[in-house]
Amino acid sequence: MPDIFPVSRFVSESAAADLLQQVRWRDGVECPRCRSDLTVRNGSYRVYQRYLCKNCSRTFNDKTGTIIAHSKLKLKEWYFTIYVFLRFNTSIRKIEAELDLSYRTVRRRVECFANALDAPSITLSGPVEIDEVYVSAGLKGRERDQASRSRGLSTRGRGSCDSDKPPVFTLVDRGADERYVVPAKSADESTVRLLLADHEQESLTVYTDGFRAYEPLEDDDAFDREYVVHGDGDVNNCESHASLTRRWLSPHRGVSKDKLTPYLRAFELRRELYRKSGDEALKHALDAAL
C-alpha cells in the first residue's frame, strides 16, 4: 500500500501514542500547568508516557491538556477520523459506519478538532483576487450548495448571515500563491476592508467583479482595482477555489452557520496536506490542533 495511508498509526494504540509524543514535545517536554521544562519521566498512564514536573510537583501525561485528553475514542480511532475527514473528504456518516461508533461521537470529535484550528493570518503580497459565494448552511437535505450570484452590477440577491446563505469570501493571493476562505457576517465594505487590510505593498492590486462592496476600493489609493470576468476560466482562480470549497462542504450537508468557520479552517488545513506522505500529513494535522 502506498504511504498515503499511515496504517501503523491506525492499528496500534502505542504507535498512535508515539506519534502524539513526537509531535507534542517537538521542542521538549513542558509542564502544561506551569510551563516549566524541569520535568522527568514518571511511569506511564496506559500507553502514554507520564511525567513529573519538578517545579510544581504535579504529574501529567502526553494527552494532558490537549483536545484528546478526555476523549473516549481510542487515539488510533481519533487519528483515523481526522485523517479520512481531511484527506478524503469523508462524511461523518461513513466514518461512523467504518468505526462502529455513534454519529454524535464522531461529529463531536471532528468539530472539536476543527474548533482547535487557528484562524489564518492573512498577509497579502498581491495581486489579489477577491470574490464571495453563498453556501447553504443549516439546511439539512439540500441537494447541493450553490452560488447565488447575480451577475454584473446588480446588488440584489446577495445574502447576509441572517439568511441561510452566509457569505463566504475567497481570496487568491497570486503573489504568495496562497488561498483563503473566510466566512463573514455580511458582504459589505467593512468586511472587504478588513480582509484586505494587511498587505505589504503600499498599493495592492485587487481583482474584483462589479459588486458594490468593492466600489470604495476604486477611490482608495491603498488599492489598485482591476476587474475580473466571471466564467473566464484561467483568469478567475476564485471561482475554481470556491467550487472546491463547495465540494468540501457537500458531504457535510447541514453544517450550521456557527460551524462554518471551523469546517472552512479544516478545508484550509486540507490544502497543506496535499503533497505530504500519510505520516507527515497526520503529524501536520495533529500539530495544527494541539
Ligand SMILES: [Zn+2]
Ligand atoms: Zn509544573
